Amino acid sequence: MDKIIFIIALTTIVNGDVIVSTNSGKLAGKEVNSIIPGYKYYSFLGIPYAKPPTGTLRFKPPVPHEGWDDVLEAKKEKKTCAQFSLPESSKKEHGFSGDEDCLYLSIHSPKISAEIKKNPVIVFLYNVLFKTSYNGSKEFSPDFFMKENVIIVTINHRLGALGFLSFGDTVLPGNNGIKDIIIALKWIQENIKHFGGDSENMTLMGNQGGSVLVDILLRSPKAKGLFSKAILQSGTSWNSMAFGRESEKKAISLSEHLENKATTSKSIIERLSNVLAENITAAELLCSHPDEARSIQRGILPFAPVIEPDHPDAIITEYPEENKDKIEIPIMIGYNSREGIDLSERFLQKPQFLTYADRDFLMLLPIRTDFHFQNNDEVYFKAVQEIKDFYFNEGYIKVGKPGEYLSYIHDVSVFYPIDFTVRSYAEISSAPIYYYMFDYSGDLNYKKKSSLKDAVTIDGTWGSSTGDELCYLFICNPIRKTYKKLLDEEESEEIKVLETMVGLWTNFAKTGNPTPHADEVTWNPVTKEKKEILVISEELKMKTNLHEDKVRFWDDFLERYNNIAVDGVVKDLIKDEL
Known part of the structure; x- marks a missing residue:
């Protein structure tokens, strides 16, 4: 019998083809x-x-x-x-x-x-x-x-x-x-x-x-x-x-x-x-x-x-x-621990360029503000030095420590904007907000490995880079052979982390709660009073007010300079304005 046909409601299987009837037509x-x-x-x-x-x-x-x-x-x-x-x-x-x-x-x-x-x-x-x-x-x-x-x-x-x-x-x-x-x-x-x-x-x-x-x-x-x-x-x-x-x-x-x-x-x-x-x-x-x-x-x-x-x-x-x-639906929101790796990989490949990064420092305001600085005014250089003093051990960017610059770029580009979003939404949400940081580094960190391929230094490259978590949820096909190898191993740490990640994400999709059974850890949502975050690595750990020193620095920095802005510009005062 050459043709086998199974009819299941509006689905037909014909010689291995799966035919589904939709409102637009058959597929x-x-x-x-x-x-x-x-x-x-x-x-x-x-x-x-x-x-x-x-x-x-x-x-x-x-x-x-x-x-x-x-x-x-x-x-x-x-x-x-x-x-x-x-x-x-x-x-x-x-x-x-x-x-x-x-x-x-x-x-x-x-x-x-x-x-x-x-x-x-x-x-x-x-x-x-x-x-x-x-x-x-x-x-x-x-x-x-x-x-x-x-x-x-x-x-x-x-x-x-x-x-x-x-x-x-x-x-x-x-x-x-x-x-x-x-x-x-x-x-x-x-x-x-x-x-x-x-x-x-x-x-x-x-x-x-x-x-x-x-x-x-x-x-x-x-x-x-x-x-x-x-x-x-x-x-x-x-x-x-x-x-x-x-x-x-x-x-x-x-x-x-x-x-x-x-x-x-x-x-x-x-x-x-x-x-x-x-x-x-x-x-x-x-x-x-x-x-x-x-x-x-x-x-x-x-x-x-x-x-x-x-x-x-x-x-x-x-x-x-x-x-x-009001926000009325559950949210899961987070970031990877070292997204500055992807954003600043050129400095890992040619760290001597950090000399120029220090001389012509790229100041970035992490969230939308009602102000900006007048470039090259004294108050601008004062603000730049504040940032350098906070992020760089000796107050300037050193060629031998690109990890410090990675931390700065990570915070202004990813961490602080997301943390600010979490805190802001906690004030107006009637549904739970689950906050996470993905911090695992293993054989499936495809983006990180790509960024480090031509690196001459790995200073500050612990943790997980931008997009790495996707390879612990999906199969990243450029490294498909790695999955096959790991799946064949009896005790693969990467597969354990992957299964944990997929479990959290699919539980959330099914129920709105990533840990409905609390087998290993209970992922507590953020509240107005308490900012808890799940750190995902070899093990799951709940932490409170993670990186609070960085949050306080940027909260204070943005508030102070916003208060002295004139018509949306922070600039030096001239005598007539004194």
């Missing part, structure tokens, strides 16, 4: 053998949720996909959204990649049957600085989540100028990359039941820039009801560079660099609608002046989320610190 997915012996799962890759944002739809909000009549093959990942990557150690390729026709999502489910108990769903978002992203299961495989009966969904959304170009008006308000996600979440909510998922138990999980977008959606009325829990990993919308600034100026600059200058939102849309996506993504890199960040002491991204003018489709119209609405 043919595939059965996948897990890396874990004896397990398998089902993947549906490249599901269109919106029309291709090309031609007249470029720079416009997404339009829901109209569906299809025939069975749509969903067995291969689609290309990433159009992006331009700079050379870095963890990537073999750089330059332009992807495609504008990219509004697709992928679903991985442990079982496909209408008869099974509905499984919880995690929707995973990942991007770096809103300009580059990953290619779904080609980079991160969901095998360990499948074993725990949690569905994983990944979403492609527009990036860079194609996703975040804004003119600050209602014609070109921006945030189309976030609007893509909302359309996708609506499709998932309406269709996940066909994949065995529970539409009322969806967790939105983000890493780095994806975490910032989760945070924005957490506070957006447009996303209310689309997810019931949130996981924020190494990113927050309170970070000083989370939102773009001077969007009109950046939009005009983009048109100039594309040699087609336009000065209105309408003319920008018209003139750039037919420009090659490759040219747009390359020109993005030229739209911020290198001195701009130093002049206001914050990182600058040319195209990022923006605060929109008030209009019916606006995602966010006020900064998070201005929004006092």
Whole structure:
């Protein structure tokens, strides 16, 4: 008998193809053998949720996909959204990649049957600085989540100028990359039941820039009801560079660099609608002046989320610190212990450059403030020395101690913004907030190992770098052989840590509580009175007020200088002002 057909409700298995009926049409997915012996799962890759944002739809909000009549093959990942990557150690390729026709999502489910108990769903978002992203299961495989009966969904959304170009008006308000996600979440909510998922138990999980977008959606009325829990990993919308600034100026600059200058939102849309996506993504890199960040002491991204003018489709119209609405869903939020490794790897490869880092010190304000310093004033140099005295043992950056500089960059870029977010949300949340730090270093710390590959010093490189925790949740496919080796070992510490991590994350997705049974440790949520944090390493440990000295330093620093700012600028007083 050549053909075997099983009918399970709206699911059909034909010669190994898994056909599922959705509201948009039928999909043919595939059965996948897990890396874990004896397990398998089902993947549906490249599901269109919106029309291709090309031609007249470029720079416009997404339009829901109209569906299809025939069975749509969903067995291969689609290309990433159009992006331009700079050379870095963890990537073999750089330059332009992807495609504008990219509004697709992928679903991985442990079982496909209408008869099974509905499984919880995690929707995973990942991007770096809103300009580059990953290619779904080609980079991160969901095998360990499948074993725990949690569905994983990944979403492609527009990036860079194609996703975040804004003119600050209602014609070109921006945030189309976030609007893509909302359309996708609506499709998932309406269709996940066909994949065995529970539409009322969806967790939105983000890493780095994806975490910032989760945070924005957490506070957006447009996303209310689309997810019931949130996981924020190494990113927050309170970070000083989370939102773009001077969007009109950046939009005009983009048109100039594309040699087609336009000065209105309408003319920008018209003139750039037919420009090659490759040219747009390359020109993005030229739209911020290198001195701009130093002049206001914050990182600058040319195209990022923006605060929109008030209009019916606006995602966010006020900064998070201005929004006092209650948070009503559970949050898990945290960071990795040494994210400065990834952010400052060049100083590990060429520590002599730290001489220039000391001479031309990069002062960064860790969260959005109402002030900046007047560069080169005495008060500016006084503030710089305060920071140096706190972070550097002898008050200056030493070539022989790059670890001190890594600590500074980690704190201003990741730790303090996230800690500030935790404390702020504890004041307005009616649901639990679980705070963590991932501190383990082992064979699966892929990003850290990539950063150290060409390092000539490892000073200060203990702990976990940016993105390392993902390899203890997913399979990071560039090191897939390492997982196979570790899984074959009887007592692998890395696999023990991985299983602990996956257990915490999936328990949270299932119940809103990462330790519902408290077998090893009870993860206590943060309260207004007590800031507890779970340190994840070989063992789990609850700590209180971790790195409180750093928190106090930045709290005091920001408050003092905010109090003496004049019209938003901290500067030397002239005689007439005395």
